[in-house]
Amino acid sequence: MIIKSNIKTYEIIFSEAFSFIEELKELENKFIVIDKNVYEKYSSLFLCFDQKDMMIIEAIEDNKSIDTALQICERMTALPSKRNSTLISFGGGIIQDVTGFAANILYRGTKWVFVPTTLLAQSDSCIGSKTSLNYLKFKNLLGTFYPPDRIFIDNGFLDTLSETDYLSGLGEVVKFNVMSGRKNFNKIVSDIDFLTNRDYCLLKTYVINSLNYKKTFIEDDEFDLDVRNLLNFAHTFGHAIESVSHYAVPHGQAVSVGMMISNIVSNNRGLLSTDIKEQVERLCGKVINVALLPEYFSLEPFIGAMKNDKKRVGMKLAGILMDSDFCLHKMQDIEEDEIREALHEAKKFFCE
Ligand SMILES: NC(=O)c1ccc[n+]([C@@H]2O[C@H](COP(=O)([O-])OP(=O)(O)OC[C@H]3O[C@@H](n4cnc5c(N)ncnc54)[C@H](O)[C@@H]3O)[C@@H](O)[C@H]2O)c1
Ligand SMILES: [Zn+2]
Structure with a gap:
């Protein structure tokens, strides 16, 4: 390639x-x-x-x-x-x-x-x-x-590779397959158990597809000034989880949690259907080490970490949200209350 x-x-x-x-x-x-x-x-x-x-x-x-x-x-x-x-x-x-x-x-x-x-x-x-x-x-x-x-x-x-680091990498693969549209999303929903069981032959096709998908963004906008920003999907929220956990939650797993939180915000805004949100949650549940998580959902440190995000401009919080057509939107107007609600809901998912 x-x-x-x-x-x-x-x-x-x-x-x-x-x-x-x-x-x-x-x-x-x-x-x-x-x-x-x-x-x-x-x-x-x-x-x-x-x-x-x-x-x-x-x-x-x-x-x-x-x-x-x-x-x-x-x-x-x-x-x-x-x-x-x-x-x-x-x-x-x-x-x-x-x-x-x-x-x-x-x-x-x-x-x-x-x-x-x-x-x-x-x-x-x-x-x-x-x-x-x-x-x-x-x-x-x-x-x-x-x-x-x-x-x-x-x-x-x-x-x-340890199970934690393997699942962390799989978290990024899941993210690429969610953000790249319905067809890829359906495919990974049906393949996820083979992937978590380390079917390397199947995994290789996912690695190649993930790289090909990322390639289109970085070739268009290598210096991250425009369309490449969309690859930050799930990352603003994910970085906050990494930071609050002092990096105990590995990057790719934090990105999976970030994707769930972002989808809850999107669902509450009426952009993303509950059906897709719940399917993505089930997928993310397969790559997240649930035991690591609930203690990191305290609002104040999470909001503090989001406010420190390098990519934020202005007073409100920024993030990429996905809609029901799997289209991504760069938002600069996320309110603290929306994060509060999303964290509360995500926490319920992990505690039940
Ligand atoms: N430059 C970028 O575009 C970019 C993108 C995402 C993340 N990052 C950075 O990458 C880092 C995370 O990287 P990572 O998740 O790849 O892992 P890592 O480099 O943090 O390694 C994770 C663990 O896996 C071990 N390890 C590595 N290869 C192994 C193998 N084959 N078998 C057994 N153990 C092995 C390492 O020793 C380490 O203990 C973070 O610092 C993050 O900021 C950079
Ligand atoms: Zn990443």
């Missing part, structure tokens, strides 16, 4: 049984960054790389920092060929964000190969060019747009 970008056109290559590693072995002047868990679980895969040109990073939000990005840059300046070097990174969104940032600032842009190892990174974050770092207690405060040159997706990595 080819993705057109204002920065550089790039390619996604689907690999089986880690065959892509043969190609990476041949690259000269490479520096490899690997998620610690991935390194430990797939150690034999990395034997072909020189230990001295390797950096192992624990995938925790604290490491998505300017310090880590600068360490990567420093280590890469020690490579013999400087500008002709390639950064290769293996991991999920955390490793992607910090290595993408480093690849962008070093020499104003270094070659970068990304191998996503979580379902979230494979089905969503690996394309779209966003790089982010956490700074001053703010998540994703610093960031740039910089895509990899090549992305290798191999679902062999998913075997070792």
Whole structure:
């Protein structure tokens, strides 16, 4: 799959049984960054790389920092060929964000190969060019747009993914299938149990479709100034859940909860039918770890987190709402009372 970008056109290559590693072995002047868990679980895969040109990073939000990005840059300046070097990174969104940032600032842009190892990174974050770092207690405060040159997706990595992280990735896949219209929505409703049971063959078709759907938005509006904003569906509410839970609720699961809250607001406004709202709730219920949730539905912290959202303009709250025709609408006029009602209703869903 080819993705057109204002920065550089790039390619996604689907690999089986880690065959892509043969190609990476041949690259000269490479520096490899690997998620610690991935390194430990797939150690034999990395034997072909020189230990001295390797950096192992624990995938925790604290490491998505300017310090880590600068360490990567420093280590890469020690490579013999400087500008002709390639950064290769293996991991999920955390490793992607910090290595993408480093690849962008070093020499104003270094070659970068990304191998996503979580379902979230494979089905969503690996394309779209966003790089982010956490700074001053703010998540994703610093960031740039910089895509990899090549992305290798191999679902062999998913075997070792925890249930929580697998369901988190599935949350984003569900979101793409809801927002992309009735046909895709009906399809995932009938396939969801196969997907939660890790039918990787079926999952691959969903990963490809999710990336193809996202591709249309990012190719039209890579810098998120217009139509790409719609991909933020479920995210304003989801970010608030992540923030209130201090990131105990993983991103894709928070997005599923965010989709439910957004749909309740939409239903209460008469935009979205109760039937679709309830079908989406049942779908989301399959990917959300219910035990994690009810305590995070307190109104004041939730509203506070929504008010802090980077994308908010004006005094009222912003969000993307879906209607009964599966069309998305960017709203800037959401009232606190609407959130109050929606949280109350969502809480009932999780407590019953
Ligand atoms: N740049 C973007 O466009 C974008 C989009 C969405 C999210 N993000 C960011 O991505 C991060 C979340 O990323 P994520 O959900 O992909 O996961 P992650 O990078 O946070 O990793 C989650 C856990 O899975 C482990 N892991 C990774 N691959 C594994 C494997 N194959 N087997 C076993 N364990 C494995 C990691 O070590 C970690 O413990 C957040 O920081 C979020 O802000 C970025
Ligand atoms: Zn997301």
